[in-house]
Amino acid sequence: MTRGAMTRGVNTAGLYVRDQDEALAFYVGKLGFILHTDVRNGDYRWLTVQHPEQPAFQLGLFKPGPPVHDAATAQTLNEMVAKGAMPPLVLAVDDCRAAYARMSECGVEFTQEPVERYGRVDAGFRDPSGNGWKMIETAAKPQSRSSK
Amino acid sequence: MSQSPELLRRLLRSKDRMDGAPHEDWTVERLAQVSAVSVAHFSREFKKAFGLPPHRYLLTRRIERATALLRDTDLPITEIAFRTGWNSVGTFGRIFNDITCESPGEFRARTSSISDARQDMPECVMRAVDRPNLNIAVLEKRRLKSAGKL
CATH class of the missing domain: 1.10.10 (Arc Repressor Mutant, subunit A)
Known part of the structure; x- marks a missing residue:
């Protein structure tokens, strides 16, 4: 079977956030994402944003709660996010120090200033809810594992 | 609550x-x-x-930093002790030993030869992974060790 013939890649992955308006303001206003979908159905709000240079991928900003989660589950999920217990996320940047300067200016909460390591510069920040991002300087064209 | x-x-x-x-x-x-x-x-x-209490959490981070510096650099142990927040090399060595069950020098000798294929993991993740699991207090661990229960 040819590699990749069955599926076409990751289209959407989501984060849990404590407040969708706050998250939207952060990802669009401070990180430079663009709004992709904002649909409501009763109390439920399907909200995704997109990186301007990555049109095939949507990042969901989802709020734990009914009707998807019962109150206790929603509380647990909110606690996990606020404790920084959710999986790490990585944002690729061309110039980590420049991005750091610009984002700090906007009031992004950095957890680690840019540090050079193995010839690459990286930094770390959190979104308002507690999701942790690593920002790593990468070569312009990321190389796929399979081509190595 | x-x-x-x-x-x-x-x-x-x-x-x-x-x-x-x-x-x-x-x-x-x-x-x-x-x-x-x-x-x-x-x-x-x-x-x-x-x-875990904040001071013990801090200890895990300091030991993790110290192990990284011992493994990845040639800095003298005295310098590593000061860089990771200790005021005395003696205290550093004792606590390092209590937590990892080997001295900083032994740790360095054991790990400096291991090749490093860790670049592909974000450093914050690596740092979290390398923290010692301090589920009991250092003094308690020392006490258990001397009593032969560890």
């Missing part, structure tokens, strides 16, 4: 600050201020949120 996500988010800020600068002096007063929690409640709330 469960802790509110707002409180947890503020407590996370203290944890992040210790992660970012474990060599600094993190008094309860300073941490409580970072988290906007009263000094009287801070340690208990932190432990409830993250499973």
Whole structure:
């Protein structure tokens, strides 16, 4: 079977956030994402944003709660996010120090200033809810594992 | 009583600050201020949120930094002790030994020959992974060890 013939890649992955308006303001206003979908159905709000240079991928900003989660589950999920217990996320940047300067200016909460390591510069920040991002300087064209 | 996500988010800020600068002096007063929690409640709330008291958490981060410097650099052990927040090499060596069950020198000798294929993991993740699992107090561990129960 040819590699990749069955599926076409990751289209959407989501984060849990404590407040969708706050998250939207952060990802669009401070990180430079663009709004992709904002649909409501009763109390439920399907909200995704997109990186301007990555049109095939949507990042969901989802709020734990009914009707998807019962109150206790929603509380647990909110606690996990606020404790920084959710999986790490990585944002690729061309110039980590420049991005750091610009984002700090906007009031992004950095957890680690840019540090050079193995010839690459990286930094770390959190979104308002507690999701942790690593920002790593990468070569312009990321190389796929399979081509190595 | 469960802790509110707002409180947890503020407590996370203290944890992040210790992660970012474990060599600094993190008094309860300073941490409580970072988290906007009263000094009287801070340690208990932190432990409830993250499973260990703040000073012990800080210790795990310092030991992790020290192990990284021992493994990845040629810095003298004295220098590593100071860079990771200890005022005396003696204290550093003793606590390092209590936690990892080997001296800084032994650790360095054992790990410096291991090749490093760790570049593909983000460093913050690597640092979290390398923390010792300090589920009991250092003094308690020392006591158990001397009693032959560890």
